[in-house]
Amino acid sequence: MRAVVFRGKDRPLAVEPIKKFKPVKDQVLVRMHNAALNHRDIWTWREQSNVPDNGVILGSDGSGVIEGVGEDADPLLIGMEVIINPSLDWGTNPIVQGNSFRILGYPDNGTFSDYMVISKKYIFEKPEHLSFAEAAAVPLSxxxxxxxxxxxxxxxxxxxxxxxxxxxxxxxxxxxxxxxxxxxxxxxxxxxxxxxxxxxxxxxxxxxxxxxxxxxxxxxxxxxxxxxxxxxxxxxxxxxxxxxxxxxxxxxxxxxxxxxxxxxxxxxxxxxxxxxxTTMGTRDEFLSMLDFVESRSLKPVIDQTFSIDRIQDALARMEDGSQFGKIVLQIK
The missing domain is CATH 3.40.50.720 (NAD(P)-binding Rossmann-like Domain)
Known part of the structure; x- marks a missing residue:
């Protein structure tokens, strides 16, 4: 499988071949169709110096299809078209995130890859009125x-x-x-x-x-x-x-x-x-947001779509500030 791996501050990003993930316990394996960029990807790439030895796959936004499940996940989920909630381990207080809170894409592996594994509690059915590219442009923003x-x-x-x-x-x-x-x-x-x-x-x-x-x-x-x-x-x-x-x-x-x-x-x-x-939001807010988007048939504004192989061009588009709307990566 291919992935955009962040290996160090300001080091050029490119698609690399890596070993395909396998879901464990309550995880699902998602075949990614699309992902989308956020300023967070730029800040991580430009500012973060604390990088694991194996690097980190960037990307907080994404959509795809479940192709496999771990031990504790329902096999009926296979084939489900999904959107991913990048707000991880918020905690019990809706007013503020807890100490374990993370955002998908750093330090946890993110969405800029052919496949990703993630706990089933962070996947939701893709709104029917949205394409995969449109759905990928929803979550974080x-x-x-x-x-x-x-x-x-x-x-x-x-x-x-x-x-x-x-x-x-x-x-x-x-x-x-x-x-x-x-x-x-x-x-x-x-x-x-x-x-x-x-x-x-x-x-x-x-x-x-x-x-x-x-x-x-x-x-x-x-x-x-x-x-x-x-x-x-x-x-x-x-x-x-x-x-x-x-x-x-x-x-x-x-x-x-x-x-x-x-x-x-x-x-x-x-x-x-x-x-x-404010930063991100809770699981309940994510569900309410999806309901708001679906009930009013809202669609994201998409600026431009790049193939994942053109990740550097996509990042340059975001860095120069000329975009109007979300910058989307085509993965599948």
């Missing part, structure tokens, strides 16, 4: 967006939501989820082309964050936001306190723009603003 919007921000219909950095997978899922929930959605991007595409998907207005006056423009256009969903952090984070309404909620799940530098403390307490950090 849709779960992240769902928890941010509904579990953390407690979105209500008709509220005004600002989603930053539209173009990434989680931001686009947040846009689709909020639209489906009858929110009024605004977006930011550094690309006017991406802003236009987001408006075609239902955003009311978009603001180019490269314009130093973008926050003032957003406040004037919206009258203020109930919720900000942010994946960037960075120096612009402080502007959110100025443009959210009293009682506003700000949720962050990323650092593409770096660390947050300064916040106006008086605005934080006087406007009674809530700031939440």
């Amino acid at each position: 849709a779960l992240t967006a769902y928890r941010a919007l509904f579990s953390k921000a407690r979105l209500r219909a008709k509220e005004k939501v600002l989603i930053t950095g539209v173009g990434g997978g989680a931001a686009l899922w947040a846009l689709q989820f909020a639209n489906a929930y009858q929110a009024r959605v605004y977006v930011t991007s550094g690309s006017d082309e991406k802003l236009a595409k987001a408006k075609a998907l239902g955003a009311i207005e978009g603001f180019n964050y490269k314009d130093p006056l973008w926050a003032e423009q957003a406040l004037k256009a919206s009258g203020g936001f109930d919720i900000v969903i942010d994946s960037a952090g960075g120096p612009d984070f402080g502007k959110f306190l100025e443009i959210v309404l009293p009682g506003g909620r700000i949720v962050n799940f990323g650092r593409t723009a770096g660390n947050i530098s300064e916040l106006a403390t008086r605005l934080l307490y006087w406007k009674q603003i809530s700031i939440f950090g």
Whole structure:
């Protein structure tokens, strides 16, 4: 079988032949059809220096067909078309992950391979209205967006939501989820082309964050936001306190723009603003997210599909930030 194996920080990634896995105990063997990239794959590749001797197969998102089962798994699962939950061992507290929590793809072997083995508790039936490629573009980003919007921000219909950095997978899922929930959605991007595409998907207005006056423009256009969903952090984070309404909620799940530098403390307490950090989500949230996607027949925005042999091209596409939607790998 083939796999994309991470063997060390910044070392070139390529498809390698490795020994085919065998499922044990409660595991299933999944023949992967598609996988999808996340910024996490870039960060792992660029930043992680603690790598096992045998390396780690990257990839958190994937879909495929069960071809084998371990001792304690139901043989009737064989042939099932599945989507994989990459949120491993969350723990018992729904508010925060436990000490054993991991995300599929590092340090556990992930989805960028012909086959993978995983506990049966992390596989779910693929939504019928999604192709394998579409299903692969769901798990990590849709779960992240769902928890941010509904579990953390407690979105209500008709509220005004600002989603930053539209173009990434989680931001686009947040846009689709909020639209489906009858929110009024605004977006930011550094690309006017991406802003236009987001408006075609239902955003009311978009603001180019490269314009130093973008926050003032957003406040004037919206009258203020109930919720900000942010994946960037960075120096612009402080502007959110100025443009959210009293009682506003700000949720962050990323650092593409770096660390947050300064916040106006008086605005934080006087406007009674809530700031939440969030990562991934629970099994129950994954199930609720899948139900939301199925019941509303939502589909991911896919930017481009690469064969798994072109993993370096796929990573370069994500690194240059030009994508609009998920970058998918074709495996089978």
